[in-house]
Amino acid sequence: MTDTTASTDVWDLIVIGGGTAGLSASIFAAQRSSKVLLLDTADVLGGTLWVANGQLSAAGTRLQKERGIEDSPQAHLDDIMRLSRGTVNEDLVRLAVWNAADTFDWLMDQGFDVDPACPVDGVGHEPYSRARYYWGQQGGASVRKVLVAAVEQAVSEGRLEVRLQHRASRLLTDDAGNVIGVEATDADGAAHRFHATSTVLACGGYTANPEMYAELNGRPLYTNLPYRHSQGDGYTLGQSVGGTLRGGENFFCNFGFLLDSDQPKPGMVGRLNTYPQKRLPWEIYVNVHGHRFVREDMESVDARENALLEQPDQRYWVIFDQSILEQAPPFIAGFDSAAIAALFADNRPYFYKADTLEELADRAGIATEGLLSAIRGYNFGVASGNDFFGRKHLPAPIEIGPFYAIRAQGAAVSSAVGLSVDKSLRVVRDDDQPIRGLWAAGEIIGASQTMGRAVCGGMMATPALTFGRLLGQRLIPLGEGQ
Numbered sequence: 001m002t003d004t005t006a007s008t009d010v011w012d013l014i015v016i017g018g019g020t021a022g023l024s025a026s027i028f029a030a031q032r033s034s035k036v037l038l039l040d041t042a043d044v045l046g047g048t049l050w051v052a053n054g055q056l057s058a059a060g061t062r063l064q065k066e067r068g069i070e071d072s073p074q075a076h077l078d079d080i081m082r083l084s085r086g087t088v089n090e091d092l093v094r095l096a097v098w099n100a101a102d103t104f105d106w107l108m109d110q111g112f113d114v115d116p117a118c119p120v121d122g123v124g125h126e127p128y129s130r131a132r133y134y135w136g137q138q139g140g141a142s143v144r145k146v147l148v149a150a151v152e153q154a155v156s157e158g159r160l161e162v163r164l165q166h167r168a169s170r171l172l173t174d175d176a177g178n179v180i181g182v183e184a185t186d187a188d189g190a191a192h193r194f195h196a197t198s199t200v201l202a203c204g205g206y207t208a209n210p211e212m213y214a215e216l217n218g219r220p221l222y223t224n225l226p227y228r229h230s231q232g233d234g235y236t237l238g239q240s241v242g243g244t245l246r247g248g249e250n251f252f253c254n255f256g257f258l259l260d261s262d263q264p265k266p267g268m269v270g271r272l273n274t275y276p277q278k279r280l281p282w283e284i285y286v287n288v289h290g291h292r293f294v295r296e297d298m299e300s301v302d303a304r305e306n307a308l309l310e311q312p313d314q315r316y317w318v319i320f321d322q323s324i325l326e327q328a329p330p331f332i333a334g335f336d337s338a339a340i341a342a343l344f345a346d347n348r349p350y351f352y353k354a355d356t357l358e359e360l361a362d363r364a365g366i367a368t369e370g371l372l373s374a375i376r377g378y379n380f381g382v383a384s385g386n387d388f389f390g391r392k393h394l395p396a397p398i399e400i401g402p403f404y405a406i407r408a409q410g411a412a413v414s415s416a417v418g419l420s421v422d423k424s425l426r427v428v429r430d431d432d433q434p435i436r437g438l439w440a441a442g443e444i445i446g447a448s449q450t451m452g453r454a455v456c457g458g459m460m461a462t463p464a465l466t467f468g469r470l471l472g473q474r475l476i477p478l479g480e481g482q
C-alpha cells in the first residue's frame with residue numbers, strides 16, 4: 001500500500017456505496033449541499049441494480065390513483081405484517097411504507113419506464129391484497145438508469161463528487177468514538193482519508209461472500225446471482241466502531257435453484273417452474289429422507305417456501321418417470337422435454353436417471369425406503385383420488401422406469417442479517433445507543449427487518465431507495481450549501 005493521503009476538506013455527507021440506497025442518498029443530499037462525496041469500490045455505479053429484478057412496492061402512488069386503485073400505507077403495513085407473520089421490524093417498515101409513494105412518484109417524474117402491466121398484486125411472491133407492485137421494463141436496469149442519470153446531473157453541476165474504485169476500508173473516529181469520516185483504498189492500493197459530518201453506510205449485503213454468508217446464515221452460499229461486490233464490507237466497518245448485528249432468526253430462502261455445479265457460489269442450470277398457477281405439477285418433491293413435505297400444487301408460494309425452510313439443508317428432489325417426462329408440459333423454464341432429457345444424458349451434477357427407484361435413490365443420495373414409501377403413497381392417491389397431502393392435480397402415477405430425480409436447492413439472494421439501526425437509521429450499539437456520525441440504509445440493515453421471515457414483494461429495493469432519499473434529505477439541514 002502506498003502512503004495515505006488525507007483531504008483537508010470536510011464533507012457534509014459521505015455515502016459509502018453507489019447502489020440502490022447510496023445513489024438515492026447522494027442525489028437527495030446533493031440537492032441541499034455541494035459537499036457530498038460518494039465512494040464505490042466498483043468501477044461503475046449501480047450496485048445490485050445490475051442484477052436485480054428491481055420490483056418495487058408502494059401504496060398511495062399517483063399511478064394507482066390514475067388506475068382507480070384505492071390503497072394506503074396502513075394497508076401496505078397490514079399486508080406486510082400478515083405476510084411476514086409479524087416478524088419484521090415494524091418501526092422500519094412504517095418508515096418505509098409511509099414514504100414509499102413519494103419515492104415511487106419521484107422515480108416516475110424522472111422518467112422511470114414502468115411496465116404497463118403494473119401495478120399488480122404480486123408475481124413470483126405471495127400477493128398483496130391490492131395492486132401496489134411495480135417494475136421497470138428492463139427490471140433493475142430501469143431503476144439504475146434513472147438514478148445514475150440524476151447522479152451524473154449532480155456531478156455535472158458540481159454538487160456531488162464520485163470516486164469509483166475506492167473501497168472503504170476503515171471508519172475514522174474521534175476520541176469519543178464518533179464517526180468522523182472514512183479511509184478508502186483505491187485501485188492502486190493507495191489509501192485516502194475523507195472527513196465528514198455524517199457518514200452513511202450503503203454498501204449492501206454479504207450475499208457474494210461465502211465465508212460471511214455461512215457464518216451469518218449458518219448454511220453455505222448456494223447461488224451466484226447477487227452482485228459481486230456484496231462482500232459485507234459495511235458489516236465489518238460498522239462493527240469496528242461498535243455496531244451490532246441482528247436478524248439471523250429470519251433467514252428465508254427461495255423455493256429452489258437448479259445448480260450447475262458443486263463448487264462454492266454455483267450458477268444455475270435454469271429455474272424450475274413451481275408455480276401451479278402457470279403449470280400444474282406432474283412430479284413429486286421429496287427431501288433427503290425420501291419424504292414428501294408439501295402439497296406440490298399448493299397455490300401459496302409462501303407456504304411452499306416455509307415448508308422448504310423446514311427441510312434438511314433446504315433441499316429437495318423432483319421425482320418423475322419416463323412417461324411424465326414425455327407427456328407433461330416442460331417444467332424448467334426455457335427447456336423443452338428433449339432439452340431436459342439432454343441434461344440427464346450430459347451427466348450434469350444433480351440430474352439423476354436410473355432404471356429402478358432403488359438405484360435412483362442410491363445415486364441421488366435419498367433414503368431408499370422413504371422414497372419407495374412416498375411413491376407408493378402418491379400412486380395410491382393417483383388411483384383413488386385421495387392424496388395424503390390433499391394434492392388435487394394427480395395426472396399420472398410414477399411407476400415405469402427409467403426414473404428421474406433433480407436436486408433443487410433453496411438459497412437466499414438477500415442478506416437476512418443486518419447492522420442494527422434505530423428508527424432514524426442511526427447505527428446503534430448493543431445498548432441501542434446511536435454511534436454519532438454514522439447511519440445505514442439498504443440491504444446492510446438486513447432483509448430480516450423489512451421482509452421478516454418471508455418475501456414481501458419489493459420490500460428490499462423500495463426501502464433502500466426510500467431510506468437513501470430520507471437520509472439524503474434529513475442529514476443536511478435545509479438551506480445549507482444552496
Ligand SMILES: Cc1cc2nc3c(=O)[nH]c(=O)nc-3n(C[C@H](O)[C@H](O)[C@H](O)COP(=O)(O)OP(=O)(O)OC[C@H]3O[C@@H](n4cnc5c(N)ncnc54)[C@H](O)[C@@H]3O)c2cc1C
Pocket residue numbers: 016017018019020021022039040041042045046047048049051052053054055056166167168169202203204205225226227229230231233234413414441442443444457458459460461462464
Ligand atoms: C438477483 C436479485 C434479484 C432481486 N430482486 C429484487 C426485487 O425484485 N425487489 C426487491 O425489492 N429487491 C430485490 N433484490 C434485493 C435488492 O435489489 C437489494 O437488496 C438492493 O438493491 C440492495 O441495495 P443496496 O443499496 O443496499 O446495495 P447495492 O445496490 O448492492 O449497493 C451497494 C454498493 O456498495 C458498493 N460497495 C460495497 N462495498 C464497498 C466498500 N467497502 N466501499 C465502497 N463501496 C462498496 C458496491 O459496489 C455497490 O455498488 C434482489 C436481489 C438480487 C440479488
